[in-house]
Amino acid sequence: MDGGAVKAVLFDLDNTLIETSKAGGAALQQAGELLKTQLGLDDDSVHNICERFKQKLLVEQHERSSGRSIDDLRARHWEESIVETLGSCSPSLAAQCYVMWKNSRLEVLCLSPEVRQLLKQLRCRYKLLLLTNGEAKTQREKVEAVQCEDFFDAVVVGGEHLEQKPSSSIFRKCFDMLHVEPQDCVMVGDSLDTDIQGGVNAGVRATVWISSAKSSELDGPVKPDYTIPTVLELPDILAQLL
Template structure:
């Protein structure tokens, strides 16, 4: 007798997994916090300012980073742009009473500190190794090309992926359909053969849904966003380490 409570699953086998990078496979937010702390210490030592003023400078930098518009055809490097972020953040807070080299020092300390912290945990390393023995894996990350390449190189994850697609190298990034179509073509698979895994509802999950992937899996950590109804993932897990449980359901 048919049970109306049984969920009928698509019996099409999953052949590939598309992974986001930041805050999905690596803890970019935590690394950014460490980098800001180290840069704060440099600013405090150099300028002799109180903690509130230092926090104000760092907050301004993070806001500039968040709303950054970078044009690679401008002839200015992303490093130059972010040095300027620090220069403006310091100047807007305390005026121009600082040595010209300080913004450069701040930027490269922040950058190197962040990259030093970024890594694949042993658990994620093992997960990718195991998954790569059964599925095609593709890394699909938004962001400025140089910055994302440096992260990929720092965490040494290339060996696990059949392809790596960096949004900043293309006309459109997630959630646009074109970059997902590029990924499917590189894998020589259809959208329904693939699962999209990421922490962003607006880019990873929305993009995967619009592209017609087999399933979307949202990584929602304890301090993650709350579903607002506009984008609905097929599955939600607190950590990418729980992904095998989802894949088992998709067989």
């Protein structure tokens, strides 16, 4: 962590600047209400379908060469989840569930006034870059929905490049875009495996892990330099890195 003054801060997006998990939960509730209305399902059946959909999101591997769009892929997640629970499902209902889930999630996502103010203040002193993993179309839709692009000097979406976090190559691209060296930068994110490990791999000045967990003990090999419960506490960390 030794070095000169910090010149740039790299931020993750999901569950770092915006509460994607909470928005996803609200969106699942909306999709569940649609299923109840359309099929007259009980709560247990709806819960089972939604949980299956969540698991498919966690393990999905969207290949750009497959010819299937992310929208088609996720509509298929809904269809498979309903079939696995009920035995059958019309593609049109699955498509309705996907559209409801997607639009509801985007409507809920936002940059809080406090986070907006934080980014404005930091931009006066540091170069800021948004570095988010994920499928390109999905992540760009989030960036547009929360209207955050103007807070950053650059926005880099992993799905638009050959490699994503924690690969060093995408970090090098970020450093080049900002005209800074790795030791000039701080990486901030909620994922130990992608954000923190990626920052370590790339040789940044410091890594800051966003974790609301009560216990700060880490069992795995990835060790952040700092841990804070919310990104709003980041200025206190940066003040230590002068």
